[in-house]
Amino acid sequence: MKQPVRIAVTGAAGQIGYALLFRIAAGEMLGPKQPVILQLLEIPDAVKAVEGVVMELEDCAFPTLAGVTVNSDPRQAFDGADYIFLVGAKPRGPGMERKDLLQGNAKIFIEQGRALNEVAGRDIRVLVVGNPANTNAWITAQSAPNVDPKRITAMTRLDHNRALAQIAAKAHTPVTTIKNFCIWGNHSSTQYPDVSHTTVNGRPFRDLVDQDWVENHFIPTVSQRGAAIIEARGASSAASAANAALEHMRDWAIGKSSDWLSMGVPSDGSYDIPEGLVYSFPVHVGGGHYTIAQNVSIDEFSRARMLASLKELEEERDAVKGMLAG
Numbered sequence: 299m300k301q302p303v304r305i306a307v308t309g310a311a312g313q314i315g316y317a318l319l320f321r322i323a324a325g326e327m328l329g330p331k332q333p334v335i336l337q338l339l340e341i342p343d344a345v346k347a348v349e350g351v352v353m354e355l356e357d358c359a360f361p362t363l364a365g366v367t368v369n370s371d372p373r374q375a376f377d378g379a380d381y382i383f384l385v386g387a388k389p390r391g392p393g394m395e396r397k398d399l400l401q402g403n404a405k406i407f408i409e410q411g412r413a414l415n416e417v418a419g420r421d422i423r424v425l426v427v428g429n430p431a432n433t434n435a436w437i438t439a440q441s442a443p444n445v446d447p448k449r450i451t452a453m454t455r456l457d458h459n460r461a462l463a464q465i466a467a468k469a470h471t472p473v474t475t476i477k478n479f480c481i482w483g484n485h486s487s488t489q490y491p492d493v494s495h496t497t498v499n500g501r502p503f504r505d506l507v508d509q510d511w512v513e514n515h516f517i518p519t520v521s522q523r524g525a526a527i528i529e530a531r532g533a534s535s536a537a538s539a540a541n542a543a544l545e546h547m548r549d550w551a552i553g554k555s556s557d558w559l560s561m562g563v564p565s566d567g568s569y570d571i572p573e574g575l576v577y578s579f580p581v582h583v584g585g586g587h588y589t590i591a592q593n594v595s596i597d598e599f600s601r602a603r604m605l606a607s608l609k610e611l612e613e614e615r616d617a618v619k620g621m622l623a624g
């Protein structure tokens with residue numbers, strides 16, 4: 299057996315936490331030969347509930363689970379961590395947009411960014427799940443100037459997976475036959491699920507569908523899926539969110555892909571997205587790194603959608619800038 303790696307998860311008593319922790323502990327993120335130590339963070343009022351989750355983790359007797367700690371101080375939870383899932387944040391309810399959570403949740407990410415700044419190692423990998431995820435990742439990076447911002451990412455993998463499922467259903471084909479799909483922009487209703495370069499079994503997907511389907515069915519279905527789940531379940535997505543979080547971190551850490559994945563990452567100026575904004579791009583993964591796919595051709599329709607999502611991200615950033623100074 300290898301040396302254990304340390305994985306911090308915030309919001310451990312929440313519904314995503316409950317769907318995520320058992321899968322990480324079972325070895326689904328880093329494989330059956332990699333022991334893990336879970337470092338859980340909750341607010342003091344929820345620590346008792348986390349202790350119940352820990353009892354259940356123990357009762358699974360997972361061979362890959364080498365230890366669990368329960369914390370209410372982010373510096374303790376993040377200390378020595380190799381991977382950090384920032385899940386703990388308020389979810390939205392029916393009729394809300396994710397950006398309505400910004401003022402309330404921003405202070406969580408300011409505090410946790412500062413804690414990261416104090417204790418995070420150089421090779422840390424951080425995934426922000428708590429909404430609005432892109433801007434919370436930006437806030438975390440701004441609050442952690444000692445941490446390489448490339449190591450702080452936001453989750454759009456759930457949107458990516460939702461879109462793959464819609465494409466597969468439309469083309470009557472397994473998801474494994476789909477290539478070159480990506481989400482651009484914000485994890486919000488302005489996101490742009492882009493099928494312009496997508497192939498199915500090697501054939502352009504656009505040959506199978508018309509613009510009306512793309513614009514008036516596919517894009518709204520993918521971008522409104524979170525709201526549809528809240529409407530149906532009375533609570534936001536949890537198992538599918540946990541699955542996407544696990545896949546994002548797994549692929550970043552140990553994946554290798556010539557195909558595109560979607561990740562919210564700080565822009566390096568690619569596609570004229572201003573540097574530093576956390577924007578979802580098509581990425582390749584390999585060797586423990588992600589790289590933004592280059593030279594993707596962007597038509598007029600795509601550009602307009604990408605700019606609309608960029609504008610929203612700039613507005614979100616401007617709405618919280620003042621809080622960072624304090």
Ligand SMILES: NC(=O)c1ccc[n+]([C@@H]2O[C@H](COP(=O)([O-])OP(=O)(O)OC[C@H]3O[C@@H](n4cnc5c(N)ncnc54)[C@H](O)[C@@H]3O)[C@@H](O)[C@H]2O)c1
Pocket residue numbers: 308309310311312313314315339340341344385386387388389390406426427428429430431453454456457485534535536539
């Ligand atoms: N990016 C995505 O695709 C995506 C998908 C689904 C959900 N989400 C978001 O993930 C977040 C969590 O969702 P959930 O359904 O698990 O919510 P939940 O309410 O079930 O759980 C959130 C947990 O976070 C804890 N928490 C609050 N403040 C904290 C802090 N400062 N430190 C540590 N823990 C803290 C709460 O006590 C609670 O147990 C929400 O913001 C939700 O909107 C994002």
Ligand SMILES: O=C(O)C[C@H](O)C(=O)O
Pocket residue numbers: 389390396429456523524525527528534535539
């Ligand atoms: O929609 C939400 O508020 C939760 C999450 O971001 C989702 O996409 O399911």
